[in-house]
Structures are given as C-alpha cells and as structure tokens.
Amino acid sequence: MDNATADPTDTATDDADDAITDSIDSIIDLWTHERPDLTDALWPVEVLGRLQRLGVALEKEFRAFAAERGLELGEFDVLSTLQRSGPPYELTAGAFRKAAMVTSGAITNRIDRMEAKGLVERVRGTEDRRSVKIRLTEKGHRITRDYLTAHLANEARMLAPFDREECADLADKLRRLLVSLGDTSIT
Amino acid sequence: MDNATADPTDTATDDADDAITDSIDSIIDLWTHERPDLTDALWPVEVLGRLQRLGVALEKEFRAFAAERGLELGEFDVLSTLQRSGPPYELTAGAFRKAAMVTSGAITNRIDRMEAKGLVERVRGTEDRRSVKIRLTEKGHRITRDYLTAHLANEARMLAPFDREECADLADKLRRLLVSLGDTSIT
DNA sequence: GTTGATAATTTCAACGTTGAGATAAAAACA
DNA sequence: TGTTTTTATCTCAACGTTGAAATTATCAAC
Numbered sequence: 248m249d250n251a252t253a254d255p256t257d258t259a260t261d262d263a264d265d266a267i268t269d270s271i272d273s274i275i276d277l278w279t280h281e282r283p284d285l286t287d288a289l290w291p292v293e294v295l296g297r298l299q300r301l302g303v304a305l306e307k308e309f310r311a312f313a314a315e316r317g318l319e320l321g322e323f324d325v326l327s328t329l330q331r332s333g334p335p336y337e338l339t340a341g342a343f344r345k346a347a348m349v350t351s352g353a354i355t356n357r358i359d360r361m362e363a364k365g366l367v368e369r370v371r372g373t374e375d376r377r378s379v380k381i382r383l384t385e386k387g388h389r390i391t392r393d394y395l396t397a398h399l400a401n402e403a404r405m406l407a408p409f410d411r412e413e414c415a416d417l418a419d420k421l422r423r424l425l426v427s428l429g430d431t432s433i434t
Numbered sequence: 435m436d437n438a439t440a441d442p443t444d445t446a447t448d449d450a451d452d453a454i455t456d457s458i459d460s461i462i463d464l465w466t467h468e469r470p471d472l473t474d475a476l477w478p479v480e481v482l483g484r485l486q487r488l489g490v491a492l493e494k495e496f497r498a499f500a501a502e503r504g505l506e507l508g509e510f511d512v513l514s515t516l517q518r519s520g521p522p523y524e525l526t527a528g529a530f531r532k533a534a535m536v537t538s539g540a541i542t543n544r545i546d547r548m549e550a551k552g553l554v555e556r557v558r559g560t561e562d563r564r565s566v567k568i569r570l571t572e573k574g575h576r577i578t579r580d581y582l583t584a585h586l587a588n589e590a591r592m593l594a595p596f597d598r599e600e601c602a603d604l605a606d607k608l609r610r611l612l613v614s615l616g617d618t619s620i621t
Numbered sequence: 622g623t624t625g626a627t628a629a630t631t632t633c634a635a636c637g638t639t640g641a642g643a644t645a646a647a648a649a650c651a
Numbered sequence: 652t653g654t655t656t657t658t659a660t661c662t663c664a665a666c667g668t669t670g671a672a673a674t675t676a677t678c679a680a681c
Contacts, residue, residue, distance in 0.1 A: 566659080
C-alpha cells in the first residue's frame with residue numbers, strides 16, 4: 248500500500264500535480280528534499296526503481312498463482328521450459344540452469360522434488376553419461392497444459408491497462424534493455 | 435553467472451528478421467512452434483516475461499554491486515530508506531517492511547545484522563513502546579552517502595541505450611503497471 | 622591404456638526469507 | 652477498574668538458493 252514517508256511529514260509538499268503516483272514517485276520526492284544536490288542524478292530511478300519493484304511484485308503474483316495449483320514457481324519454470332522444447336520433451340540440467348538464471352544446486356533441488364511428485368523423470372544419457380536428461384512425464388505434461396492457459400489469461404488480465412500498441416512499444420524497450428545487459432538469445 | 439550464451443552462431447540467420455533478439459524472443463519462438471494454438475495468447479509474455487527476467491538480472495547486478503562494498507542488498511535498501519526519510523533519520527520496523535516489500539522476520543534479521551555492523555541502532559519508542567525506531571548511525575550515514583553516488587552512476591550507465599525521452603516514456607508505462615498492481619503511494 | 626584436462630551433475634553447509642506463533646504494549650470497550 | 656481487541660515486533664523452524672567442493676564421465680595426447 249503506502250510506501251515511503253512512513254511519517255506523515257509530507258503534507259508539506261504543496262506542488263500537487265494531481266497525477267496518480269506510485270511508490271517510486273514518493274521515493275524520488277523524498278530524495279529531492281533530502282538530497283537536492285542529487286536531483287539531476289535521480290532520473291535512472293524512474294526506470295530502474297520501477298523495474299526492481301515490478302520484479303518483486305510480479306514474482307509474488309506468480310508465486311501465489313502457482314501455489315494455488317500446488318506448484319512452486321521454479322517448478323512451473325522447469326515444466327514450461329520442458330514443454331516448449333518440443334518432443335521428446337527432455338532437456339539436460341545445464342539447459343535448465345541457463346533458462347532459469349539459477350545455479351546448478353537449485354536445479355538439482357528442483358528436479359529432485361519434481362521427480363518425487365512424478366512430474367519429471369531422470370534419464371541418464373546414452374551417449375554422454377555425464378549428462379542427465381530430464382523428461383516430462385505424462386502427468387507433468389497434463390498439468391503444464393492446464394496451467395499454461397490459466398497463466399496466460401492471468402497475464403493478459405494484468406496488462407489490461409495497456410492497448411496492444413503500448414504493449415509492443417513497452418516490449419521493444421524492455422528487449423533493448425535486456426540485450427544491453429547481456430540477456431541474448433538462448434536457442 | 436553465465437548467462438553468456440552470447441555465441442555468435444547467428445551470423446547467418448536464415449529466416450529471421452535481422453532484429454536483435456533476447457531470451458524472450460527465443461521462448462516465444464519455441465512456443466509458437468510447439469503450441470501454435472496459443473500464438474494469439476502469447477503477447478503478454480513480450481512484456482511480463484521480460485519484466486520477470488529483468489527483475490532477476492537487475493537484482494543480481496545490484497547485489498554484486500553491493501557485495502563489492504561489503505553490503506547485503508537488503509541492507510543498502512534499509513540504509514537508503516533511512517537516509518531519504520530525512521532528520522532525525524529514524525523509522526520503525528513496520529515502515530521498512532512496507533518499503534522493502536518483505537516480511538517482518540526479514541526486517542528483524544536485517545536490523546540485527548546492521549546493528550552488529552554499527553550501521554544502525556535500535557531506539558525503543560518513548561511514547562509507543564511497542565514500536566522500535568531504527569536510527570542511522572554516523573557510520574551508516576557516511577557509508578550511505580558514498581554508496582549512493584556510485585549507485586546512481588551505475589544505474590545511469592545501465593540506461594545508456596536510451597535517451598531521456600525514451601526513459602520518460604518507459605517510466606510512465608511502468609508507473610501505470612505498478613499502480614494497477616496496487617503499488618500506490620499515499621493519495 | 623594411462624595420464625591429464627575438461628565437462629556435467631550432485632552434495633552440502635551457510636545464508637536470507639517466509640510465515641505462523643509468541644510476546645508485549647496500546648487502544649477500545651465494559 | 653478489568654477485559655478484549657488491535658497493533659508492533661520478535662522468535663524460530665522450514666524452505667529454496669548459493670557457491671564451492673566432490674563425484675563421475677568424456678576427450679585429447681601421448
């Protein structure tokens with residue numbers, strides 16, 4: 248709900264421009280008063296502060312959505328990565344590590360749990376026996392299919408404030424930022 | 435830490451339009467082939483998938499930046515929240531909980547560590563003795579000041595691909611999304 | 622074939638967060 | 652006054668991730 252200004256001391260701000268503001272506007276407003284010397288250096292916060300906060304908010308949203316369906320967020324990540332890889336619906340642990348941006352220990356842990364749940368199964372590689380293929384089970388397949396439709400509908404709902412053109416423009420800018428941070432195509 | 439995969443194997447892309455692609459483009463491409471029935475429902479991923487991925491990437495970036503300076507990411511969060519609150523540079527634990535979007539246990543833990551480091555000190559409220567004021571120490575003040583300048587410079591560097599108008603447009607859209615997700619300021 | 626280097630995965634302790642319950646003080650009501 | 656409800660913080664076990672070390676397998680060179 249309300250962030251920043253835990254104190255009601257902001258009633259002094261009189262330059263009211265009735266625009267709807269979010270928590271980052273509040274934060275920038277506080278900085279402007281406390282450190283006026285930094286006013287001209289605060290502009291990156293308008294973007295990166297919001298991205299940071301959206302990251303936390305979205306993760307919570309998606310985690311709750313997954314929990315309602317008996318899944319951990321990282322587990323859905325593995326399931327959907329497997330399904331979109333296409334037949335035979337199996338990938339190595341290393342592939343998951345890159346796709347999910349987590350360390351190897353996290354992947355081993357996730358696969359352990361998901362194997363216990365019967366969502367995936369480990370298949371030792373026939374050629375390279377160092378690698379282990381993670382294969383989607385029939386149960387995992389079914390759950391992923393059902394989940395995916397609901398997930399996309401939920402995402403569409405979250406983007407209701409935007410029309411398609413705005414979404415496309417937003418997506419383009421976010422892509423440029425991702426690329427500049429080194430998040431290039433996986434394939 | 436390798437989200438590398440930046441192999442130049444696409445020097446001879448055959449069917450793609452020469453646009454630079456990121457990991458989300460790859461993911462959407464995979465879905466389009468594996469689940470063509472969902473093609474028209476994938477558009478939210480262009481935005482939310484990128485926001486999710488940017489959230490992870492930015493958190494890693496900021497965490498590494500903090501670690502180089504001997505701070506946990508959450509600790510810098512507390513420090514800067516305190517400093518921008520202005521004199522007397524003290525806030526309650528509850529204020530931090532809202533500002534940082536974390537649970538009470540996390541705040542207690544952070545304050546414990548930061549108190550041990552001498553960055554903040556607990557001051558039991560004189561009026562309401564349930565609440566505990568967290569006050570910035572002189573050492574905490576100094577560290578925050580130094581950190582902040584470097585942090586803003588780092589953020590500006592990350593936004594180098596954009597001009598100011600693009601940043602403003604991006605910020606506006608992100609604000610709208612935050613507000614629609616309930617991240618509003620005091621009205 | 623044996624050695625050495627490289628590669629993929631697993632193990633495991635340390636760490637931070639979660640979330641429910643405990644503790645304690647203040648406020649509301651009798 | 653005493654009782655109940657509400658509010659603020661702390662406690663603590665469970666959980667997932669990290670990151671380095673260990674394990675096991677492949678490959679290259681001799």
